[in-house]
Amino acid sequence: MNTRSTIMDTNSFRAEHADALDTETRKLTDKRSKILGDSYRLFYRNPVHLVRGEGQYLWDAAGNQYLDVYNNVASIGHCHPAVIEAVNAQMKMLNTHTRYLHENILDYTEELLKTVPSEVDRAMYMCTGSEANDLAIRIAREYSGGTGIIVSQEAYHGTSSLTSGCSPALGTGQALDATTRLVPAPDHYRIQTEDLGDWFAAQIQQQIDDMNAHGIKFAGFLADSIFSSDGVMPNPVGFLKKAVDVVHANGGIFIADEVQPGFARTGDAFWGFARHGIVPDVITTGKPMGNGIPVSGLLAKGDVLAAFSDQIPYFNTFGGNPVAMAAAQAVLKVIQEEELQAHSQKVGALLQAELAKLMDKHECVGDVRGAGLFIGFELVKDRDSKTPDKTLALDLIEELRNTHRVLTSVAGPYGNVLKLRPPLAFQAHDIDWLVNALDQAITKLKG
Structure with a gap:
């Protein structure tokens, strides 16, 4: 690494x-x-010196307009009027913590729980995804009586002491916890296997066995179901189910980190894990939940959460405050009323089809994969060997930014996968801007 x-x-x-x-x-x-x-x-x-945003667009201090193809913080679009109005109205009335009664947190929770499997029936709130994952790890340890956490090889789950110890993407400057174990990413593009689900489940079991050999009791498997930091790996649909079965058979819990694939992003389902037909024990979320307002959440099966909450009080000063809940409620309402899940599925499929055409034109485009408006665009030096081309990827995102005013970034252990993840306000008419920019930039760089 x-x-x-x-x-x-x-x-x-x-x-x-x-x-x-x-x-x-x-x-x-x-x-x-x-x-x-x-x-x-x-x-x-x-x-980039940004000063203004609206929907899927951003403007810099010189007045240049950009297409945002990276931002899931403003998940329903920059400066969405519904969120601005909800936050402003609540801010004028009250903002305080959850040790006083307030309707917002209850109303929102009732609506949010309708989006998850019925087994998941409790919610808690924080301000960041890191805090949500931190609490999830604590819950896993209380429920299982173990300490061992399994994550993917290039996972990122947060910045707290617990979560950074389970985030190999932070680099070797940040030591992993001694009880953390890594599994290879389920890279369908590179791994030659008849059944990715069987292969990945075997990787999980292998690390649990290693924990047992070292006197570490297994607590849980923590994963972002689209494996964003590993390079965007959404398929085949359903492959995660066998891995989760192995987790449960060994007494652990599955924590679905939905900060990246949640809230209609993948199009196929409201939550990323739902594409795989699984019921997590704990679900965590963050950034897309508040469209720029710091709010995060943890949803859990009642009996799993009880192992922690029956023993340990939990309080987060700003978690679940009325203003944050007003923002979250506005986001959820917009997703539902504007049918953004269906929109993500439809526009994402159109975008993926146009991006796939670039494979016919440019040998350096090794793979295009994704779900909804979450797409990985992989660049290689040679298609047969699938040798990653990090240099091209980094030069490409600079060319996109400087010449074509398109903002995105890279992911994966090799830094060669463009992570195309625009706000859900991204429209079919934006596809030409993005695809033409990629086409012209690759032609220039490879010419």
Whole structure:
């Protein structure tokens, strides 16, 4: 594994890029370096100074318009009026914590629980996905009596001590917890096997056996069902079910990290895990839930949560506050009323079909895969060997940003997969902008 973080350092501004910046941009980057912590990273060799957003579009300080093909924070679109109105109205009335009674948290929870399997019947709230996954790990350990957590090889699950210890994508500078075990990503493009489900379940069992051999009791399997940080691996539909069966057979729980694939993103289902026909023991979510307002949640089977909550009180000062719940309720209502799940499925299929045509034109496009508006666009040096082309991928996202005003980034252990994940406001008429930009940028770089 590289010492550099694949999610933080692969597409990032570094000091050696500073001399190429214009005066105003250089002033801002210099100021950041003087007063902000050195752990922060900026996207792009020439960082983007954004000042406004609307729907799937962003504008920089010079007035240039960009197509956002990366952002699931503003999941239903930048500055959505429904969220602005809901937050503003609640902010004028009250904002406090969950130790007082309030209708918002109850009304929202009743609606949210309707979207998950009936076995999942309890909710708790935090501010970030990291906090949600942190609590999920604690619940897994209380329920199972074990400590061992299994994640995929390039997983990212958060920044707390517990979650960073289960996030190999942060790089070797961040040590993994001694009780964390890694399984290879279910890479359908590269792994030659008759049944990916059987193969992946065997990988899980192998790591559980390794835990047992080292005196570690297995607690749970934590996974983002689209394996975003591993390079976007959504298919074949249903392959995760056998792995979850192995988890349960060994006394552990399955935690579905839905920060990336949840809230209608994959089109096929409201939740990413639902594409695989499984019922998680715990579901965590974050960014897309509030469309830019910091809010996250944890949904769980009552008996699983009880193993923790019957023993340990939990309080999060800002988690579930009335303003955050108003934002979350507005997001859920927009997804339902604007039928964004069906929209994601339809427009995502159109986009995937157009992207696949680029494979016929460019040998460097090795694979196009995805579900709904979550697509991986993999670049290779050679299709037969499937050798990753990280250099091309990084040059491509710079060319997209500088010449075509398209914003995206890369994923995967090799940094060669473009992660195309626009706000759900992305429309069919935006496809030409994105696909033509990719076509022209690849032609230029490979010419």
